[in-house]
Amino acid sequence: MKKAKHGGNIYEIAQRLSIKKEEIIDFSANINPLGVPKSFKKALVENMDVIENYPDPEYNTLIEDIATYHGLEKEYITVGNGATEVIFSMISNLKPKKSLILAPTFLEYERALLRSGSYVNYYYLKEENNFQVDEQFLEAIDEKLDLVVICNPNNPTSQLIGREEMTKILECCKKKNINLMIDEAFTDFVDDPNSVSMMPFIKDYDNLYIIKALTKFYALAGLRIGYGITVNVNLLEKIKDHKEPWTINSYAAMAGMVLKDKDYIKESRAWILSERAYFYDALKKIDKIKVYKPASNYILFQLLNEKKDIREALLQKKILIRSCNNYKNLDPSFYRIAIKNREQNEKFINAFKEVLYEG
Ligand SMILES: Cc1ncc(COP(=O)(O)O)c(C=O)c1O
Known part of the structure; x- marks a missing residue:
């Protein structure tokens, strides 16, 4: 049985690029960008x-x-x-x-x-x-x-x-x-x-x-x-x-x-409903990819008629995405990206356009 490769390996990337893992914007792991609920953080600190x-x-x-x-x-x-x-x-x-x-x-x-x-x-x-x-x-x-x-x-x-x-x-x-x-x-x-x-x-x-x-x-x-x-x-x-x-x-x-934590749940729901629509619409405008309409907090897309390794190109901009080449029934033209907060999503769209149209 082989070891499965997943998203979220910012450690390996940071080491390879000789940068701090905090400098990487990780779109490869599908985690709520609101972060750990504050109520839970407080409880952790108080109960160390x-x-x-x-x-x-x-x-x-x-x-x-x-x-x-x-x-x-x-x-x-x-x-x-x-x-x-x-x-x-x-x-x-x-x-x-x-x-x-x-x-x-x-x-x-x-x-x-x-x-x-x-x-x-x-x-x-x-x-x-x-x-x-x-x-x-x-x-x-x-x-x-x-x-x-x-x-x-x-x-x-x-x-x-x-x-x-x-x-x-x-x-x-x-x-x-x-x-x-x-x-x-x-x-x-x-x-x-x-x-x-x-x-x-x-x-x-x-x-x-x-x-x-x-x-x-x-x-x-x-x-x-x-x-x-x-x-x-x-x-x-x-x-x-x-x-x-x-x-x-x-x-x-x-x-x-x-x-x-009802407030956290409510806030997270508001974030996903607005950011999913925003990110999907912004990606749909990019003509070099096919975007699959997302139901969750991540988006699958396919690079059309391009041979570029866009994961590698985005990494040079400290953005990590998930290549789908180790999934059965998907080829290396498929990628998955997490939906993050507005600032990060905007950064992604700008960097992605640069990689696709200028690189
Ligand atoms: C569909 C699905 N189920 C389960 C898991 C594993 O979740 P956990 O981190 O809680 O083990 C993942 C992680 O990526 C996942 O994508």
Whole structure:
């Protein structure tokens, strides 16, 4: 199994360019530019001493906060060192023999599935369909599958499956006795998260597993905290039995409080709604690229009729973007960029035009 390359490696770039990592504007990782909620920062500073003790091995406070936020019972929740740990622990305990994932999609599903010995089928999303999941996807869900994994909105395409479509997929999986894992790491960034999230279906479908991250919307990527929800309590017990203790540290164990920060959530929603429209419109005006309309806080685009390595060219301007060349079903002409604040987005547009038209 190979190491997967992700966005956000500002350390490697800073070293290579002999600059400070703070000088780089990182468009390669999809993190809320509002940064860590102030209420949480304050709590961290005031409670620095919590690291003197082991965290609660049951993570009761954290799980209670998550349960309250979703209006669900505590026993349906498992927490992890980022959504990544939850994806790996759920998959390794589900032990699927045969699985289906999208292509392209977040790289860690494939790694987790291969590590667990699963055979992996791919549903190749069509460029002419803007990489959206179409009706034919239902036909790809055959009885021999044990698990279907869907990222919604999908990474790196920023395309969304609406609730109606997702319900059909869930029903289809249920009928065929297949588990469905939906990664909602980015659902909080869509126009109307409540009408997209499949959380309201969790109690009625024991084949449904939802993954959530606090690392993206609450800008806690370095803290590492995520969770998973399912009514399959047998699986959650197995996870507990097999899992290493204390993978979530005492600071991360406090992070459930961010879910109560209504001002931060409101401010973040206002930012994403306005910046997504602004950034998408500005990019659409650039004739050398095809931009895919984003549903999340990142944008996929393709460089048209150009052989330039624009990632490298932008790096010379201290701007880091995500090349999509290691995603299945995308070629090196595809790139993904995060939506950041207005000043940074404007800087990107100006630098990008320079690279495309002057370089
Ligand atoms: C779709 C998706 N799910 C999960 C993750 C992992 O999130 P975390 O940092 O919480 O492990 C990522 C990270 O990029 C992602 O893109």
